[in-house]
Amino acid sequence: MKICVFGAGAIGGYMGAKLAQAGAEVSLVARGPHLAAMKARGLRLIEEETGTDETVPVRVAEDAAELGEQDYVIVTLKAHSVPPVVGKMQPLIGEGTTIVSGVNGVPWWYFHKIGGPLEGTRLASVDPGDAQWTGFGPDRVLGCVVYPAAEVIEPGVVRHIEGNRFSLGEPDGSKSERATRLSQALAAAGLKAPVRPKLRDEIWVKLWGNLSFNPISALTHATLDVLCTDPGTRGVARAMMLEAQVIAEKLGVKFPIDVDRRIEGGAAVGAHRTSMLQDLDLGRPMEIDALVGSVQELGRITGTPTPAIDTVLALVSLRARVAGLY
Numbered sequence: 001m002k003i004c005v006f007g008a009g010a011i012g013g014y015m016g017a018k019l020a021q022a023g024a025e026v027s028l029v030a031r032g033p034h035l036a037a038m039k040a041r042g043l044r045l046i047e048e049e050t051g052t053d054e055t056v057p058v059r060v061a062e063d064a065a066e067l068g069e070q071d072y073v074i075v076t077l078k079a080h081s082v083p084p085v086v087g088k089m090q091p092l093i094g095e096g097t098t099i100v101s102g103v104n105g106v107p108w109w110y111f112h113k114i115g116g117p118l119e120g121t122r123l124a125s126v127d128p129g130d131a132q133w134t135g136f137g138p139d140r141v142l143g144c145v146v147y148p149a150a151e152v153i154e155p156g157v158v159r160h161i162e163g164n165r166f167s168l169g170e171p172d173g174s175k176s177e178r179a180t181r182l183s184q185a186l187a188a189a190g191l192k193a194p195v196r197p198k199l200r201d202e203i204w205v206k207l208w209g210n211l212s213f214n215p216i217s218a219l220t221h222a223t224l225d226v227l228c229t230d231p232g233t234r235g236v237a238r239a240m241m242l243e244a245q246v247i248a249e250k251l252g253v254k255f256p257i258d259v260d261r262r263i264e265g266g267a268a269v270g271a272h273r274t275s276m277l278q279d280l281d282l283g284r285p286m287e288i289d290a291l292v293g294s295v296q297e298l299g300r301i302t303g304t305p306t307p308a309i310d311t312v313l314a315l316v317s318l319r320a321r322v323a324g325l326y
């Protein structure tokens with residue numbers, strides 16, 4: 001079973017190293033100094049939870065054409081990096097290739113096989129010009145919610161902080177063979193990969209946090225523990241989440257917890273600087289469209305007012321534009 005992890009930075013590097021350690025036939029697509037370091041020395045994975053530090057030999061490439069057709073292509077790029085590389089990914093894709101979308105935010109395939117009047121709706125915020133919808137085809141897609149926290153601390157070195165769950169789910173909720181096979185391969189690599197019948201519910205619980213905590217942290221430079229407990233910013237996060245809840249419930253989602261519990265969960269993570277704050281500090285493009293703009297777009301689609309989301313989106317977009325990152 002051939003697996004390619006496309007965009008093997010923090011998350012893809014973690015997953016790729018675990019699969020390689022377990023003897024899977026896995027290759028990683030990366031670029032720049034990170035690619036050069038992995039080619040020269042292998043991928044060093046430091047796992048804080050277990051205290052392990054191991055350098056894993058990995059097959060890496062910049063050009064997908066070197067790798068040929070795959071059974072699974074796991075996309076772990078930042079959301080905005082995917083549409084421009086759909087063309088470059090084509091050599092990896094054959095008749096039976098499954099594309100796993102391991103990207104935060106509202107996935108571009110959200111309305112595929114959802115049923116009802118919105119079936120097939122495309123999302124301009126995450127898939128401008130329908131690049132993924134037409135270039136991958138939604139029938140190839142297996143959804144994934146990424147829970148681990150990891151970072152590339154220097155080229156060729158990934159630090160895994162916590163978490164090992166990659167929930168998988170078919171757009172139609174079925175327990176397909178392709179989902180089961182990938183789940184087994186990930187489990188053999190020591191990762192949790194349950195196949196969920198209602199992945200969209202899980203997408204929204206994760207998205208609640210990214211939608212609100214990430215832009216608020218980028219605007220205030222506060223860590224999660226602070227922004228989730230400060231009465232002012234907690235109120236802003238809460239208002240954004242409640243708007244998102246109305247949208248999601250109109251789309252059939254059932255939340256297993258309430259917003260206050262989700263905010264408490266964020267606070268419990270501790271003095272974490274969200275990925276959006278890290279991107280701002282490091283001068284990297286920010287995932288604003290996938291995490292915030294997409295929910296605003298869903299608000300428009302479902303006829304739901306989103307005043308708090310609109311306000312925070314306007315502020316964080318301008319913050320990013322002023323920094324040249326959006």
Ligand SMILES: NC(=O)C1=CN([C@@H]2O[C@H](COP(=O)(O)OP(=O)(O)OC[C@H]3O[C@@H](n4cnc5c(N)ncnc54)[C@H](OP(=O)(O)O)[C@@H]3O)[C@@H](O)[C@H]2O)C=CC1
Pocket residue numbers: 006007008009010011012029030031032034062076077078079081085102103104146147148149150151152275287
């Ligand atoms: N990191 C985390 O803890 C978590 C991340 N996520 C989500 O997972 C997804 C991936 O995030 P993360 O792993 O942090 O991101 P990273 O930026 O660490 O990884 C993406 C990698 O893809 C590379 N890349 C970008 N474009 C190309 C290209 N055209 N060809 C080859 N390589 C390319 C990047 O290189 P370069 O650096 O040169 O741009 C980078 O190494 C995001 O949606 C994120 O929100 C979800 C949960 C937690």
Ligand SMILES: CC(C)(CO)C(=O)C(=O)O
Pocket residue numbers: 209210211213214224269273274275276
């Ligand atoms: C903050 C957190 C843990 C949830 O919003 C996250 O996923 C991120 O940093 O992007």
